[in-house]
Amino acid sequence: MKLTNETLKDKTFWAERGYRLPSFDRDDMIRKTCNKPTWIHFGAGNLFKAFQADACQRILDMGLGDKGIIAADRKEKKPEENDNLTVKITLKADGTTEKAVIGSIAEKVYLYGSEDRLKEIFEAPSLQMVSFTITEKGYAIKDPKGNLLPDIEADLKRMPDSTETYMGRMTSLLFARYIKNAAPLAMVSMDNCSHNGDKLKAAILCFAEAFGDKGFINWLSAKVSFPWSMIDKITPGPDASIAKLLSDDGLDKDTPFVNAEEREYLVIEDDFPNGRPCLEKAGIYFTDRDTVDKVERMKVCTCLNPLHTTLAVFGCLLGYDRISDEMKDADLRKLVENVGYKEGLPVVTDPGIISPKEFINTVINERIPNPFMPDTPYRIATDTSQKLSIRFGETVKAYMKSDTLKVSDLKFIPLVYAGWLRYLMAVDDEGNAFTPSPDPLLETSQAQLSGMKLGDEPDSEKLKKFLRNETVFGVDLVEAGLSDMIIRYFGEMTKGIGAVRHVIGAM
Template sequence: MKLNKKSIVENKATWEKLGYSLPKYDREKVRKNTIENPNWIHFGAGNIFRAFQANVLNNLLNENKTDTGLIVAEGFDYEIIDKAFKSFDDLTIYMKLCCDGTVEKNIVGSIVESLRVDPENADYEVLKELFRKSSLQMVSFTITEKGYAVADGNGNIPAGIEADFKAGPYKATSYMGKVCAMLYERFKAGAVPLAMVSMDNCSHNGDKLKDAVRAFAKKWQENGVCDNGFLSYVEDDSKVSFPWSMIDKITPRPADSVMEMLIKDGIEEVDFVKTSKNTFVAPFVNAEEAEYLVIEDNFPNGRPKLEDGGVMFTKREVVDMVERMKVCTCLNPLHTTLAIYGCLLGYEKISDEMKDDELTKLIKIIGYKEGLPVVTNPGIINPKDFIDTVVEVRLPNLFMPDTPQRIACDTSQKLAIRFGETIKAYKNSDSLKVEDLKLIPLVFAGWARYLMGIDDNLNSFELSPDPMLEKMVPLVENIKIGDVDVHSKLEKLFSDASIFGVNLYEVGLGEQTEKYFVELIAEKGAIRETLRKYVG
């Protein structure tokens, strides 16, 4: 029992008896159709792609709603292609971890080809040929926000990118340089239209991708290393579009517990491995059942009918509303709240926190009572229903091995958007008052308490990675448990609008946040007592 095309054919009855859903379509026929007339290529061979996008198409193939599969390309960690794709005939075991304790076992076969975006490998020429095909409608990406960067935070261009600007399309070595080389190939084949769709979890992701592509096209044209007209092609929305999207699906790295399930079923060679670039890969992926993908419907060469698989297509402004709904109210603020107080109370799993009455009440009040009144309903997803799913299905999922320590990473970069936007909306409202926000300030006070690195039992703990720790920690390091006069020590922190989105004193929340902080540091057990006082 090994994951390969021979096994799922010859041992079909055994796989199905064990509860695995197998592809119901002829993979060889689908592969032939896809190579001859591709309509979707995806960059970024990571776990979310295999559990989400590839599975959506797998379902459509099973339902005879399409006869064309997916081609995946990897431009950063080439080892993934061999260790997670080629070795298993491009098949994936997708273990859907449901909140009711059940597991859905699916063999995803929609990926028909996996390629390295490597100029030194034969795959590169195959990819160029695919980009020349007029049938190609969409190129999508899950390469993380860092993948689109052509300059650092200070506007400096890294040496590798600068070298790519000078070398031209076919000598580019950066991820985005190699992607742009493929788009240049399509330009030379007749400037055929195409949608370039970022599906990474970052705000206005289409613009980030467009800015990166445009930077390469502009520099190549200025340096005379590409044909004139390429920049105009990239900038023409009727030729190359860069839709915005919002994606949401928790897909942790392969879990030991899931691997043990597969081994118990008799599946061989399912161990996960770590590549030389520290990517954890396996023949299986594990993910939660909930998933959302909303895409701006701007496809100049047409698009696959992914709406039949649950993908939502809409206007750009609606994508923006959905993203703000998720990031500012319905999910991310609740996650951050659990991360901060989970670390302070010694929790190691988000799902365990959801058994804590005070913490559950805390996030419900922040989401439903304080956040929901200022959310703009995007229409295609009901905000209350979204929070209901988060609180009742997603966060309590015992299968999801997410930790407050992981979610607490980079909290200083998250507070402004996850809570500050709600405060601003209250401030600008005619009917709502900022002083009615009672528990968002408790989150801020909790974060300041977290920065002390001392939990509710007064034991030290390690702070999660955050680029602002060196600046923030000194602001609280002179505060002792039991202090009551903290204004002079906290004023610099709570007035920092770059952290909270607003100066807490100017909007009338500074003193309240200080009051909460004093209660949180009163003595051993004060964090629990403060939570009971305000949410119990």
């Protein structure tokens, strides 16, 4: 069976196989959306189809809206043969799945190839929201040294009619709206990066200022919003086992599908000058900017990311291939519980709209152990030197500032710091060499342990000098009073084969 508008009419086929179908008049939705668009999304990949498109579909199913989404990709890879329909498979922690057909995408356009249609969409007064999931790199305009990227520098000279970069074209489209009617608009980054709205705004303003039209710049400042958002949902690449499931259901081998975990969080600053869909009815949170920031800090500094990094570092040392399998290891499970519940929650940033305790409960009991999630310690350990300062350093700082807690009470976060030092040796707990994950400071960090072998005594002075690096660790760990404990843990984990397991098992 091919997935098309026509085959959706065979209700019996889909019902017998347990698929949730769109219950709204899809032809009517497509007509209304294309005539008076309200929402266009750039970066229409797996996350978008599994999350935002499904949320829009729920609104349509409830009769709370009659417009869908226009989805925009960079370039057309192959002709659309499925009427913009996608199968969504929800991967539940108990090993079961839920199946749905997502039909809220009314039209698909392309950044390179649909220029005229994109201009029409941006000029429509009805357009309320332009959203993005294009990764943090999509907003980059400067290199790490603060210099304009070459393609950006060249594109700035082409404003506004001949731009070629992503942000250049966005600015050109906004300029077309300004010239046509200057109607207000919300530009909403939904990418998983801190203060994402500011990154998008900075990129747009860079182009607008180079163009030099003061009226346009004033309109961007007064009538165009750039809300912050926080998104959290694991959407792995299409899995072969899910492709087989669809095949067993009798679907065509080329049926487009996404597979994703059940839990999802999207918190958006409620700043929409031209109105917005009532997505709060589909579980999306709308709040103020400060609360968005607090939700992100809750997740990144306490309730999810530190646990992932803990499992990544020790998973590499203990030879695990999947993060989910580590949660079957009693020692590792106890370790992440202590990092999260015992040391993190006492100083967690509580956003008020989501309970930190409930959030971490789902992370430890549902999300990380989910057997469908293919995340590996190797992948999660990527760029660890860039993550330690936020994922653990903020908690250490909170203990240092507290009137009731003592830094010396921390035992498990120092163990993670020590575990990363042990990881830098690139030798696992069985004494076998392994390749550490990519990291911009890998070589520099490994140099702090140069010549160190299992069985050697740590060079305390050299390590203390490294542990003073606030850029890596978030705080001066010597000044914080944690360096001696970290070096002691590290020394115990380098005594020989099996020492890492012995140390975490004794905690």
